[in-house]
Amino acid sequence: MKKKFQNFKLTGPSFNGWMKLLLIGLIFSICTTVLLQFAMYFQTWGRFDQTTNIGQAFQAACRFMERPQAYFSVLVGLILFIFIIVLINHLFIGIATYWVLVIVAFVAEYMKMKARNEPILYSDLSEVTAVGGLTQMVDKKLLFGAIIFILLLVIIVVGLETWISKKRTSKFAESVHGMMFQKMGERLLVLCVSIVLLGTPFLASADNNRALLEHFGYKWQSVNTGDDTMENGPIMTFVSNIATVIMREPSGYSAKSMAKLDQKYEKYAADLNKTRTNNLSGQTVITLLSESLTNPNKVKNLKYTGTDVYKNINQLKKNAVMSGTMLSSGYGGGTANIEYMTLAGFPLNTYAPEMVVPYTQLVPFADKVPTLPGLFDKREVIHPYVGTFYNRCDAYKKMAIQKFYTTDGQTYKYPSSYAGTLGKSGYTADKNSYRYLLKKIAKSSNKNSQFLQLMTMQNHMPYEPGEYGNSKYKVTSPTLSDTAQKQVETYITGVHYTDVATKKLIAELDKMQRPVTMIFYGDHWPGVFTFVDPNKQKERSHETDYFIYQNKAAREQSKQTLNQHERAYASPSDFPALALQATNSKVSPLFALQTKIVNELPAFANYQRGRFVDNDGHQLSTKDLTKKQKTLLHDLKLVQYDLSSGKHYLKDSFTKQ
Amino acid sequence: MQLLEKNRIVKILASIVIIMLLLMQMITIPDHPAIYNFLTWLTWPALFFIAGYYISEKGIKANVRHIVRCYLLPYIVTGVLIIVVNKITQVLRLNGWINTPFPSMKTGLVTMLYGNGWPTGTLIGHRDFGIGLLWVLLALFFGVGIQLVINKIRIRSVKIVISLALMVLGFYLGTKVQLPWSLDAALIMQPYILLGQSFKTVSITNISVPVTIVVGLLSVWVMAIGSGPFELTLATTRYWFLGTVTAMLGLIMLILIASYMTKMLSNRFYDWFIELGDKQSVNIAILAFVILMLPVGQLIKVPYGAFIIIYLITFAIVLAGKFVIRYIGQHYFNWLEDEEIS
Numbered sequence: 001m002k003k004k005f006q007n008f009k010l011t012g013p014s015f016n017g018w019m020k021l022l023l024i025g026l027i028f029s030i031c032t033t034v035l036l037q038f039a040m041y042f043q044t045w046g047r048f049d050q051t052t053n054i055g056q057a058f059q060a061a062c063r064f065m066e067r068p069q070a071y072f073s074v075l076v077g078l079i080l081f082i083f084i085i086v087l088i089n090h091l092f093i094g095i096a097t098y099w100v101l102v103i104v105a106f107v108a109e110y111m112k113m114k115a116r117n118e119p120i121l122y123s124d125l126s127e128v129t130a131v132g133g134l135t136q137m138v139d140k141k142l143l144f145g146a147i148i149f150i151l152l153l154v155i156i157v158v159g160l161e162t163w164i165s166k167k168r169t170s171k172f173a174e175s176v177h178g179m180m181f182q183k184m185g186e187r188l189l190v191l192c193v194s195i196v197l198l199g200t201p202f203l204a205s206a207d208n209n210r211a212l213l214e215h216f217g218y219k220w221q222s223v224n225t226g227d228d229t230m231e232n233g234p235i236m237t238f239v240s241n242i243a244t245v246i247m248r249e250p251s252g253y254s255a256k257s258m259a260k261l262d263q264k265y266e267k268y269a270a271d272l273n274k275t276r277t278n279n280l281s282g283q284t285v286i287t288l289l290s291e292s293l294t295n296p297n298k299v300k301n302l303k304y305t306g307t308d309v310y311k312n313i314n315q316l317k318k319n320a321v322m323s324g325t326m327l328s329s330g331y332g333g334g335t336a337n338i339e340y341m342t343l344a345g346f347p348l349n350t351y352a353p354e355m356v357v358p359y360t361q362l363v364p365f366a367d368k369v370p371t372l373p374g375l376f377d378k379r380e381v382i383h384p385y386v387g388t389f390y391n392r393c394d395a396y397k398k399m400a401i402q403k404f405y406t407t408d409g410q411t412y413k414y415p416s417s418y419a420g421t422l423g424k425s426g427y428t429a430d431k432n433s434y435r436y437l438l439k440k441i442a443k444s445s446n447k448n449s450q451f452l453q454l455m456t457m458q459n460h461m462p463y464e465p466g467e468y469g470n471s472k473y474k475v476t477s478p479t480l481s482d483t484a485q486k487q488v489e490t491y492i493t494g495v496h497y498t499d500v501a502t503k504k505l506i507a508e509l510d511k512m513q514r515p516v517t518m519i520f521y522g523d524h525w526p527g528v529f530t531f532v533d534p535n536k537q538k539e540r541s542h543e544t545d546y547f548i549y550q551n552k553a554a555r556e557q558s559k560q561t562l563n564q565h566e567r568a569y570a571s572p573s574d575f576p577a578l579a580l581q582a583t584n585s586k587v588s589p590l591f592a593l594q595t596k597i598v599n600e601l602p603a604f605a606n607y608q609r610g611r612f613v614d615n616d617g618h619q620l621s622t623k624d625l626t627k628k629q630k631t632l633l634h635d636l637k638l639v640q641y642d643l644s645s646g647k648h649y650l651k652d653s654f655t656k657q
Numbered sequence: 658m659q660l661l662e663k664n665r666i667v668k669i670l671a672s673i674v675i676i677m678l679l680l681m682q683m684i685t686i687p688d689h690p691a692i693y694n695f696l697t698w699l700t701w702p703a704l705f706f707i708a709g710y711y712i713s714e715k716g717i718k719a720n721v722r723h724i725v726r727c728y729l730l731p732y733i734v735t736g737v738l739i740i741v742v743n744k745i746t747q748v749l750r751l752n753g754w755i756n757t758p759f760p761s762m763k764t765g766l767v768t769m770l771y772g773n774g775w776p777t778g779t780l781i782g783h784r785d786f787g788i789g790l791l792w793v794l795l796a797l798f799f800g801v802g803i804q805l806v807i808n809k810i811r812i813r814s815v816k817i818v819i820s821l822a823l824m825v826l827g828f829y830l831g832t833k834v835q836l837p838w839s840l841d842a843a844l845i846m847q848p849y850i851l852l853g854q855s856f857k858t859v860s861i862t863n864i865s866v867p868v869t870i871v872v873g874l875l876s877v878w879v880m881a882i883g884s885g886p887f888e889l890t891l892a893t894t895r896y897w898f899l900g901t902v903t904a905m906l907g908l909i910m911l912i913l914i915a916s917y918m919t920k921m922l923s924n925r926f927y928d929w930f931i932e933l934g935d936k937q938s939v940n941i942a943i944l945a946f947v948i949l950m951l952p953v954g955q956l957i958k959v960p961y962g963a964f965i966i967i968y969l970i971t972f973a974i975v976l977a978g979k980f981v982i983r984y985i986g987q988h989y990f991n992w993l994e995d996e997e998i999s
Contacts, residue, residue, distance in 0.1 A: 016865040019872050026875045066691065068895075071883020075899075215895070216883070 017178040021085065022078075024095070029077025032102050033070055036234050037061040039110035040226075045117045045388070048230045064233065068217030073235040075216075076198070083194035086187055091176050092164075096157040100150055107146050109234050117226040117388040119234040121364065122241045206243040213240055225360060225391055244361045245352045246645040250637040258642055258649035261635055262589065265654070269592035276586045277559060280375055280449035284441050285579055286518040287342055287372075289455040290430070290502075291335065293522030294544045296492050299529055300537065303477040304489070309496035312503035316520075316547060321555065321582055323547035324568040327613055329606035331534040331541055332461070332527025336390035338606075339455065339523070341572035343371045343399060345594045347604035349611075350637050351644070359395035366398070366644040370590055370655040372576035374400035376451035378444060381405065382436060383455045384414050384428035401453075405436075422497060423468035427457040431501035438508050441516060459494040463487040463528050468494070478531050491528045506549060515554035517582050519575050521546035539619065542607040546570060548582050558584040569613040571604040573597075589654045590639065597636055601629055662919065663857060665927070667710050669915040671934025674703045678941070679972055682790060682948045686886075694881035701889045702904040703911050705846035707937065708797050709804065709853025720805050728798035731942040732772075732791055739788075740765035742950055756950050759786055772838040774890040780834055790945035792839045792890060794938060800843035804850045820847040828897040835891065842889045848901065849908065856912075866913045873910025876903045933976065936983055943978040947971060 042057035043050045049060035064070055080101075085094035108120050164173045181187035201209050210218075218236050221228035229237040295310045296302055308314075317323035329337050329348055337348055340358040348358065355361050363369050373379040380403040387393055387406030396404050405414045407428075414428075418436040422429045437454045444450045465486030471493045475485045502520070509516050522544035525534075534541040550558065562582060567574055577594040580587055587595060602620055605611035612620040625633065642650050677700045686693045711727075712720055744762050746755040759765035764786055771781065774792030803823065810816050827844025830836060880903040884895040887904060894900045922930060934940070 016863070016868065019865060019868045023868050023872045023875070026872065026879070030875070030879070066882060068883050068885070071879060074879050074883075217895075 014178055017180075020175070021082065021179050025078045025081040025085075026074070028081055028095075028098060028102075029074045030065070032077040033073040033233065033235075034058075034061045034065060035102065035106055036073070036109055037064040039106050040113055040119065040229050040234060042110070043113050043117065045113075045226070045386075047117065047226060050230070069219070069232045069236055072213070072216040072218075073233045076235050076239075079194050079197050082190065083198060085179075086181065086190045086194065089180050089187065090161060091179055092157045092160045096153045099153055103146050103149060105234075107142055110142065113226065113229075117386075118391065118393070119225060119229040119237050121225065121391075121394075122238060201239045201242050204243065206245040209239065209243045226388055241360070241364075244355070244365060246355050246362050246365060247351045247637075247641045249646070250634060250641055252634070253638055253641060253646060255647070255649045257638065258646075261638060262651050262654055264635075265589035265593045265596075268596060269587050269589045272592055272595060273586040276584050278557060278584045278586070280583060280585050281377075282447055282449065283515045283517065283554065283557065283583060284444060284450040284452065285372075285376070285583065286437065286441075286451075286516065287453045287575065287579075288437075288518055288520045289335065289339055289342070289453065290459070290498060290520065290522050291456045292332075292459045292461070292491075292524060292526040293495065293498060294525045296495055298540070298543075299532065300540065301478045301531060302475070302488070302529065304473050304475045304492055306473040307496075309473065309492050310499055312499045313545065313547075316502065316506055316549065317545060320547035320549045320564065321562045322564055322566060322578060323545070324565060324570055325543045325617075326521050326546040327569060327571050327603055327605050327607070328522075328524040328542045328544050329572075330524035331607075332525065335455070335523045336392065338572045339453075341606070342519070342521070342575045343373060343453075344369060345372065345573050345576035345591070346636075346640050347571050347573040347606060349604050349606055349609050350633075350640055353609065357390060360391045362644055363395040363398050364391070367646075367648045368643050368655055369398050369400075370588075370643070371399045372579060373451040373453070375449070375580075375585075377448040378402065378450045380440065380451070381453045381455070382414065382433065382440065383457070384419055384433045384436075385455075385457045385460075422458070422494075424464065425458070425467050425494075427460055429501070430456050430458045430498045431504065433457075434501055434505040434508075438505070441509075441512065441514065444514065446514070456498075458498060459491065459526065461527060463490040463494070463526070465490060468497070480531065484530050487528050491526055509549070509551045512551055513553055515557045515583075516551045517554045517579060518549045519546065519579055520549060521572070521575075538607060539605075539613075542605070546575075548578060550582060554583065558582060560584050565615070567598060567603065568615045569603045569617060570598075571606060573604060573606075588656050593635065593639060596632060600632055601625070663710075665919045665931075666912060666915045667707055667856075668931040668934060669918050669922075669927075670703055670911060671707050671937050672930050672932075673911060673915060673934070674700055674707065675934050675937065675940050675944075675975075676972075678704070678790075679944060679968065679975065682944060683968055683971060690885070691881065694884075694886040695877060697886040697888065698877045698881055698900075698904055699907045699911055701846070701887055702849045702908045704793065704937075705797065705800055705849040706853035706856070706908055706912075708801050709850035710856055712801060712804065712808070712850075712854050717805055717808075721802070724798050724801045724805075727938045728794045728801070731938045732794040732798070735791055735794075735942040735946055736769040736788065739791075739946060739949060740769065754952070756952055758789070758949055770837075773835050774839065780837060787890075788945075789949035790941060791949075792842070793941055793945075796839035796842035796846065796889070797938070798843075799838055799840055800846045800850055803843060804847060804854065807847070807851070808854075816851060817848075820851045823847045824901065825897070828894070831891065831893050841891075845889065849904070852905070852908070861912065861916060864909075864913065866917060869906075869913055870910050873906045873913075877907040877910070879903075933972075936979055939979045939982050940975055943975045943982075944971075947974055 038057055038061035041049050041051065041060040042054060044052055049056070049063075051057050051060070081094075081098050084098050084101075085091065088094045088097065105120070112118055112120055164176055167173050181190075201212065204212065210220075213232075213236060216236070218240065219231050220240065221231050225237060225241075228240070232240070295313070296304070297308065297310055328334075329341070336359050337357065340363075341347060344358075348355070351358070351362065379401050381392075381396060381401050382405045383392075384407060386408040387404055388408070393404065403412045405412045407414045407416075407419060415436065418432045418439075419428045420432045421427060433454060433456050437452060440452055441450070465483055467490045471486075471489040473489050473492045473496070475488050475492075480488065509518065524544065525532075525541050532541055567578060570578070573594075574597070577587075577591060577598045580591055581595065581598075602612035602614040602625075605613050605619065610622045612622075612625070614620060622630070622633070639650065639654075642648060643655070677696050681693060681696045681700055684693055711723070713723070740759065740762055742755065743757050743759050743765055746752060746757050759768065767781075768786045768788050769791075772792055772795040773787050774789060775787040804820075807816055807819055807823075810819065823844045824847050827841050827847075831841040831845070835841060880896070880900060884900055887894050887900060918930075919927065
């Protein structure tokens with residue numbers, strides 16, 4: 001007993017031993033930070049310092065060491081190294097273990113960045129079980145090199161450990177032994193401390209985790225995790241994704257209350273379905289997100305010479321089965337957030353304020369993400385641009401999207417024959433992406449239901465002056481700098497091309513025998529109107545147009561006449577319910593709830609929390625809602641919470657797809 | 658290790674500190690943040706370590722007399738001189754040649770009485786003026802003064818705990834408000850002063866010099882990148898705990914470098930080299946005056962070659978000034994030759 005107790009004395013390496021351990025650890029962790037950053041920069045994507053020049057990539061990785069964020073990576077590497085050494089208590093085996101981990105991380109980071117310009121995220125760890133499949137995706141040369149390196153490391157380690165155990169009295173062996181823990185006490189203490197330090201991000205709440213990272217200089221890049229990792233390093237980006245606040249628990253959330261909601265909306269769905277005659281088979285539903293599209297004629301003080309650039313869309317709105325104004329959450333950007341709302345049918349305003357990018361903060365962590373596309377047999381998204389932004393590739397998998405066509409897609413590549421541009425623009429013209437959309441509809445089989453989403457790019461910033469050659473549209477008011485004026489003229493010209501192309505698209509859809517329903521909307525205002533202050537003109541600068549168009553076949557199949565102005569002001573989250581209403585399709589309890597929201601609540605003004613807009617355009621706040629409306633809003637929050645970060649009390653039948 | 662050898666190490670350390678301090682004061686921070694940040698993590702701990710080393714065993718009265726003569730008097734004299742020169746410059750309109758850091762004598766006097774080095778939020782509201790590097794002398798005076806009080810405690814471990822607690826308090830208060838007389842900095846520096854005091858009885862002969870030096874360099878470099886400077890003027894740093902550990906490692910590194918230099922330097926060169934760090938408080942006072950009053954800052958944005966010349970000229974001014982003051986002190990005011998150690 002006494003001997004055992006003695007064994008737990010706090011006796012570890014000497015001061016010199018600690019210094020040597022620290023020295024090795026510091027050098028290794030600095031090398032690790034540079035190496036992982038090199039994996040971020042040695043890429044073809046061309047973002048920030050990304051380059052295929054190995055020397056320049058290495059220099060960029062070294063320059064990262066001048067940033068405050070590098071300290072966090074070095075610290076994590078150092079603590080991990082000490083943890084491994086203390087755990088194994090054999091220097092060379094510990095070093096080899098550390099480097100095997102680093103090499104695996106390097107290969108994984110490099111390959112994921114190469115494939116998608118995204119670093120490894122915490123949610124990716126769920127794919128670790130599919131090691132076989134993953135190794136098949138890895139560049140064979142890189143994999144071979146990594147295996148050779150690891151084998152060499154193992155051979156050297158075995159040799160050194162054997163030599164050390166035989167030559168215990170040599171100076172080198174004594175020095176190595178001096179770094180190791182001879183007694184259990186200090187070893188246990190250091191082990192516990194390092195476990196706590198490494199484990200903290202996994203145990204801390206999302207708020208605390210973010211505070212911890214920000215303390216270390218973390219600068220969140222909300223739009224792109226690839227950009228985030230180049231700014232903060234892959235270790236910080238990984239830690240930032242461990243925990244996230246999706247939504248705070250609404251009052252009255254319990255298994256009992258959710259069971260009641262289950263019953264309530266099952267009954268409501270049954271009532272709705274009595275008059276709904278269709279399912280979606282044999283139909284196509286399209287959501288067409290027109291990038292940065294808004295009506296220039298509605299921009300305050302803007303006047304231009306030339307014909308009305310928006311006349312066709314205005315006419316289409318008049319001919320549509322439903323049309324109105326969409327309340328966007330973004331200004332000049334934030335496309336994916338609006339897109340999420342149109343697919344999931346949930347407004348962003350009811351989530352936590354910290355949850356600002358659902359594709360990175362919500363979808364990867366949510367238990368279930370029921371969406372409109374999930375109701376269809378074939379589900380495809382077309383985006384004539386790179387697909388790496390907003391973590392779409394990962395998010396779509398969870399949102400029931402089967403195929404995602406992008407210009408950089410490896411499995412599903414957007415064909416270059418449909419990628420023609422206008423003038424000097426770098427973006428695919430709408431008329432060409434519409435052609436590809438029509439091709440997709442034409443290829444669909446008669447019986448299957450089909451969901452298509454097209455996210456255009458033509459009117460995306462930066463609106464270079466003279467992008468479309470000499471514009472026939474000249475801005476006469478307000479007075480702007482020459483560059484700003486030409487940029488607005490470029491935008492207006494782009495809108496004109498969209499206007500014409502959309503008219504032609506509708507004409508083509510009309511010719512089709514297949515029932516097609518299309519939700520067309522502009523996602524947000526462009527950031528080109530420098531004379532508009534989005535804070536002072538908050539309402540107007542967040543309003544875009546939407547319409548739901550049905551071709552003759554679809555109108556005949558739905559067998560109903562809709563009130564065109566039923567939702568004069570709509571939130572993007574209303575679209576799934578409106579689409580199902582337009583197609584007269586039967587609904588699940590979830591979509592029944594969303595339909596009730598559309599029918600009984602004013603539209604969510606997504607640009608301001610707790611704000612609504614009624615059908616006459618009046619602004620309302622939550623306190624202006626009736627008791628019944630407040631109850632309905634609370635029901636929505638309970639369902640949102642249960643599906644995203646709650647305990648998933650709702651039955652599967654509630655969200656059946 | 659003999660005390661004599663320790664004295665030699667500390668003298669060398671003092672010379673290293675003044676070289677670094679001068680460099681810190683002269684480089685433009687936005688242009689060379691890495692160098693500045695790196696130097697702050699080494700200079701401040703070493704400066705207070707040296708002050709701790711010179712706390713004698715002769716009793717509190719002797720020590721108080723010592724810190725008044727070494728730190729408080731130079732502060733007051735230089736402070737008054739700055740205010741007077743400031744006024745003369747304004748009256749004679751010599752602004753092109755000499756800086757005028759204070760718009761009036763009253764402002765200068767209040768700033769001197771408060772002792773804040775930099776414009777900051779103080780107990781008497783936000784102050785747009787600072788006394789410059791002179792704050793160090795006040796921080797040294799109060800830092801050592803506080804340590805003298807702690808010395809009343811006989812148990813070593815309690816002294817360590819109290820010093821660390823005061824350091825934490827200093828960091829905490831530094832986030833709230835700048836206390837008068839650089840008290841935040843004086844509190845933060847307690848562990849280093851204690852370390853300096855303990856150095857007389859600690860053996861460093863068994864420490865692996867190259868390994869510890871490299872660890873010190875690497876850790877200070879990484880900390881300087883991650884945390885920025887050890888901004889003692891405003892008593893703030895991003896990572897106070899890790900920063901303290903790093904500063905300790907950096908300090909040990911400097912001590913080992915100084916120890917190595919004592920063995921390597923010939924006696925003649927050693928004698929010359931320790932002259933740089935001798936009478937450190939006079940060095941600081943003159944440097945503070947030169948940096949605050951002479952337009953050295955405007956000459957800094959010059960090529961590196963010219964910078965070295967300006968650096969050396971400034972160093973020469975500081976040393977020349979010190980030799981004059983020391984000569985006067987030793988011949989007319991009975992200054993001891995080895996004042997700090999006595």
